[in-house]
Amino acid sequence: MTDASTPPKLKREMSGIGGMIITLTNLSPSIGVFIVAPVLIQQSGTFVITACLLAVLLGCIVAGIYAELGSAFPHAGGDYVLVGNTLGPTARFASLAGMLLLVPVALALSALGVADFLKVIAPFVQPIPCALACIILVTAMAALSIRMNAWITGLFLAIEIAAVVATGALGVLHPHNDLFQAILHPVMASSQGGLQATPVLAMALAGSAAIFALNGYGGAVIFGEEVVGARQKLVWIIYGVLFLGAATIIPPLMGVIIGAPDLAALSASATPLQDFIVAAGGQQVANVISLGVAVAVFNAMIAIALMGGRILYAAARENAFHASLNGILSKVHPGFGSPWVATLAIGFAGLLLCFVPLSVLVMISGSNVAMGYGLVALSLIVGRRTGATAKSAWAMPLHPIGPVIVILTVLWLLFTALSDEQTGRPGVVAILGILAVGALYYQLVVRRGAAWAHHDPEEEEDIIASPLTAQSLGL
Template sequence: MALRRGLRAFGTLLIVLSAITPASSVFIIAPGVIRQAGTGAFWSYVLAAVVGVFMAFVYAELSSAYPLTGGEYTIIGRTLGRLPGFMALVLVLVTQLLILAVIALGVGIYLGALLPGLHGPTIAAVTVLVSMALAVLDIKVNAVVTGIFLAVEMLALVVVTWLGLANVTRPFGDLLVSPVAADGSAVSFGMIAIATAVAIFSYNGYGSAVYFGEETHEPRRDIARVILWALVITVASELIPITAALLSATDLGGDVMLEFVAQRGGQTVTTLVSLGIALAIVNAVLAIMLLCARLVFSSARDATWTRGANRALSSVHPRFGTPWVATIAAGVVSAAFCFVPLQFLLVVTGTSLVVLYAALCVAVIAGRRNGSTSRGAYRMPLYPLAPVAGLAALGYVLYANAIDPVFGRPSLYVTAGLLAVAALLYATLIRRGWSIGDVSED
């Protein structure tokens, strides 16, 4: 039974932006970038946006050719072969379910600051399970819910921007030509470049539009548009408030963004913004739950599990037209992961995105050469600039992780281990029965 095409491009865009959750990126990821690069974080986010453009072009062209709910693994499988496709499936499936738990744990952190005594993992697990229940409903209902939450999230970013621009303490030109660290020392290009590796992750998520390709009308045309618009809106909604804060913040150390809001807006504004961030994280959990459910659904449709599990997980709700069993399975697993130490979750998920990005860059080149992407309605400009430049940037990110013995290098080891296990499973158990099935894509 097929998923119901209940989304127009705008509804898909709302869900994708909710999964990216710009407010969470501004308050959770940006402080780390600023601590590393000081006011040079402006350039880090600009350079990350350039990399984002390259990857958005790659995603748009591939998604236009294969607007399938399996996302990256179906694209890689159809352009590079079944083994790379299955390896991508294992990597994406593990990391997406863990990322859902990582994001949910942020709810406990922010609500815990407002209501001391809350048990973070329990709050996170409850958030996942509530989102699971909502995700079973009609996809149009979820688009409306995420759209409302997204409006609140954007309002919080507008407040941050206003506070920054109303209290400017350093000229914009200083951000361009004289970036400084928290201690007042000059920031080198190397520091900016290293921080760019983190900023790239801050924009991530625009490519997730492909997961809703089978539920969006005219997907070959509209999914590419959603991806490109999602990147544009994400860059604007993150770069503008971050720049405003850099122009106004007097202390570039610690939890820069929240401390800046407290200093410029007072306790009441800080409380309201914190609630807005918590709501943004809840919204992100719901949106990512929708993605995970469709990934599990697609994996079952492609006969990844046992016969009985495949039948159940690929079932579609008769009323809502959603993958309801896959949604429940994803929710239960991710809720359990909320009680796993956060550091472990971060190490497992840390570099998987880089590997997937690289595989997609190779896939778009292969697709052009073997003609497997010729059916797409979108062709990126200035080909092959985007995939080649993307691979170069991703190579640097891998290097930055490899020289980091605390987090980056262990994460690379775990990613390599997952890929090795996936290859072994494919060779011994999966190869004969697994296939990326023929699905109607229009």
């Protein structure tokens, strides 16, 4: 029995498989293969395979961090809840500011990406109108029930996986290169023509960029209030998405390296994946795969909108904004059980950002992943020391080695970004500025108003068995 003062609730009705499907959609293997991997091939040639394998190794550590924090705090809101419950409200609002800006930025970037891939098939497609239409449709779909969205994204995900598998198969069926030789002795295009051994600096840059190809598995924590048995299931959802992402990204890239007729031309090309597909399968096959990629990016937009709506809803539920705005944004649809108003607000912000220059959007989003990894790693270290994560059903082994490795990696990534004066350095400054605005907002507005109140949703079980470990789960 509830009364009028009870906060609106999300419906805990999604299975672990449903959570895995939506989160894998957010990771999006097609984005890894067709958008991130071409950059890696240009940067490092055949080292792209090793770079992705190294990203998987780092991902195993980051996944463990998300699993422990997500199990300790299975609430809507994602990173900002994990950070806030361990590092305090100032850090909570700093993280919130970053997420509330970067989610609609990702929505706008993805929508413009859909337009780019559709233009390969239909040159008359106009980027801005196409992007606006995609965001409107995605936002409406994301306002439906979480179970319905799991089915929708699952269907689109099957199309996406078919596209990446077909790309890899083209290379395997038309082999030209020895895979193991390419991995053991990585080469790339030389400025003098032909091939050269991939330089160490190029390997370092590719290693940092490869992290973006596999990012997204941590998004599972955002659905902590909607997955049945979230405390116990989040660990295998997160690791499952990481390994499925790796299994659908790395083998197709191996196929590309095996089947490329000219590795120097592949590495030197401005569009290496498209050139490879046209050479191996013809223009018609390239058109079909481009359509599949457009569907995949659209599918990823659904996951982004789902996550963004829940982040904004969770913040409004805790009175993060003006009272009248909190009441509107924390509404849950009585039939769908979705935070529909917050989802529409995220979609509206994405629409506006479609008119911002693409270079600015890329600059803002560039350092977000690294900053997010660093904050959650620090959160786990502090949470273990203070006992804040005591209710977690997952205990990351060999603590604190994992979080320390992640923090050191993040510092290296930021140092690498700062060396890039065109996009990297402005991106780092922009992210730091956003985090500072969020922290100041809490100190100057929220704290003085004394309206904000941390909210812990009702849970299925208050008594948690002894923490699980990687060994006990076979991970």
